[in-house]
Amino acid sequence: MSRQTRTGIRPRPQLFGKVAHTPGWLHRTAPGVKLSVIALIGIVALIFRDPIINWSMFVVLVILGFTGRLRLRHFLKTWLYAAVLILIVVAMQYFFGSLRAGLTVGGTVFACVQAAMLLTLTTTVAQLLDTFTVIVSPLRFLGASPDTIALAASLMVRAISHISGLLGEADRAARARGLDSSIKARVVPAILRSVKYAQDTGRALDARGIVD
Numbered sequence: 686m687s688r689q690t691r692t693g694i695r696p697r698p699q700l701f702g703k704v705a706h707t708p709g710w711l712h713r714t715a716p717g718v719k720l721s722v723i724a725l726i727g728i729v730a731l732i733f734r735d736p737i738i739n740w741s742m743f744v745v746l747v748i749l750g751f752t753g754r755l756r757l758r759h760f761l762k763t764w765l766y767a768a769v770l771i772l773i774v775v776a777m778q779y780f781f782g783s784l785r786a787g788l789t790v791g792g793t794v795f796a797c798v799q800a801a802m803l804l805t806l807t808t809t810v811a812q813l814l815d816t817f818t819v820i821v822s823p824l825r826f827l828g829a830s831p832d833t834i835a836l837a838a839s840l841m842v843r844a845i846s847h848i849s850g851l852l853g854e855a856d857r858a859a860r861a862r863g864l865d866s867s868i869k870a871r872v873v874p875a876i877l878r879s880v881k882y883a884q885d886t887g888r889a890l891d892a893r894g895i896v897d
Contacts, residue, residue: 704809709754711807716816719808723800730793736785739792746799750806759806760799766849767798769856773868801845813838840886847882851875 778787817835
């Protein structure tokens with residue numbers, strides 16, 4: 686059986702971006718409202734910088750997800766991948782700063798990741814693009830292309846899942862080589878592959894004539 690060489694972006698599991706087939710009230714909520722909630726979470730996290738507040742927002746978002754008929758399986762894999770990054774951040778903050786700062790960052794990341802999951806699990810790509818286009822449409826008067834900006838924003842949301850997956854893969858590879866305590870072995874491969882993913886995405890868009 687001949688082996689075929691594949692180029693470009695390889696298929697990989699999507700942690701975000703796959704709409705859950707259990708429609709609930711979150712599916713019926715306007716994408717603009719959900720984006721506003723994400724923005725509000727980011728603002729609250731930046732203003733208060735309190736681990737209790739940030740982790741409380743995460744818990745509230747989880748409860749909202751369950752009331753919207755989402756299941757634990759929709760969240761668990763992403764939580765595990767995000768936990769790898771959070772553990773590294775908390776450890777670095779503990780040794781070079783304070784444990785409170787690490788817990789604050791961890792709460793912020795988990796809250797934002799959870800909010801992004803609620804958005805992408807209950808919103809189609811078409812709805813996201815339409816909403817982003819409306820939001821940035823005033824920039825047309827400044828010579829910018831709202832469609833291009835909306836596409837970039839949508840790709841950014843989708844890239845979160847890819848980068849989370851790369852962190853998980855790098856962590857497993859480091860463990861297999863007995864480098865559990867090496868931050869470099871966990872992070873550097875993920876960074877390099879993230880750059881390659883961005884380059885592949887750019888080439889794919891250019892090949893299809895989507896962007897100049």
